[in-house]
Amino acid sequence: MTITFQRVGLAPAFVDYATGWELQRRTHEGVAAGRGGPTVLLLEHAAVYTAGKRTEPEDLPADGTPVIDVDRGGKLTWHGPGQLVGYPIVQLRDPAAIRDYVDRLEEALIRVVAGYGIAGTRVKGRSGVWIEGDGDRRDRKIAAIGIRVDHGTTMHGFALNCSNDLAPYLQIVPCGIADADVTTISAETGRTVDPADVIGRVEAELAALLAPAVRTPTAVPEGATP
Numbered sequence: 397m398t399i400t401f402q403r404v405g406l407a408p409a410f411v412d413y414a415t416g417w418e419l420q421r422r423t424h425e426g427v428a429a430g431r432g433g434p435t436v437l438l439l440e441h442a443a444v445y446t447a448g449k450r451t452e453p454e455d456l457p458a459d460g461t462p463v464i465d466v467d468r469g470g471k472l473t474w475h476g477p478g479q480l481v482g483y484p485i486v487q488l489r490d491p492a493a494i495r496d497y498v499d500r501l502e503e504a505l506i507r508v509v510a511g512y513g514i515a516g517t518r519v520k521g522r523s524g525v526w527i528e529g530d531g532d533r534r535d536r537k538i539a540a541i542g543i544r545v546d547h548g549t550t551m552h553g554f555a556l557n558c559s560n561d562l563a564p565y566l567q568i569v570p571c572g573i574a575d576a577d578v579t580t581i582s583a584e585t586g587r588t589v590d591p592a593d594v595i596g597r598v599e600a601e602l603a604a605l606l607a608p609a610v611r612t613p614t615a616v617p618e619g620a621t622p
Contacts, residue, residue: 401438401602405440406439407590411439420437436483436484436599438481440477441481481555488611491548497609498541505598513585522537523541527579534576558581562583
């Protein structure tokens with residue numbers, strides 16, 4: 397199964413969240429109805445906070461910054477320049493195998509950061525990709541994942557911290573986790589690594605790891621609801 401990758405907007409062409417959401421919604425509608433093949437949208441957003449379904453009032457920005465409610469799982473997070481956001485929109489072979497799908501996203505990102513000498517890992521009970529603490533430093537998250545599966549078709553996805561400013565995370569409880577930190581590829585390597593530098597690696601890993609979980613789109617009869 398061939399997956400199409402669309403590079404929607406990278407610096408300096410940051411994508412407004414509302415614009416990205418509308419593109420994601422239209423793409424999902426087409427894929428779910430069998431009118432399009434598996435697609436991954438890749439972009440950098442203009443700075444924004446988004447709140448998943450499990451966001452609590454205490455998670456919100458301390459400075460009153462506006463937050464956009466979204467229909468994905470997870471809690472509050474930040475998107476913005478220097479962070480590569482990916483929205484895989486694919487029909488799953490097994491719509492119930494959501495954990496397997498998330499594992500594949502995590503593994504792809506673990507492999508990407510490994511290419512920069514970073515030992516990414518999973519933390520039990522917490523989604524995303526992490527770097528384990530070493531005594532002097534706490535566990536720190538380098539990639540966040542929040543998804544939704546609707547009509548057997550995925551939407552939302554992941555955010556890989558490349559060279560983004562970490563200051564916005566100081567205003568919130570990122571992903572509702574107060575006992576860990578957030579980091580970037582650049583912070584871990586000591587050199588600037590932008591989304592444009594990693595996007596090719598991300599595409600290659602996703603193409604290899606997602607293909608076995610994706611099924612050939614099935615067209616919905618005209619007039620039927622997907």
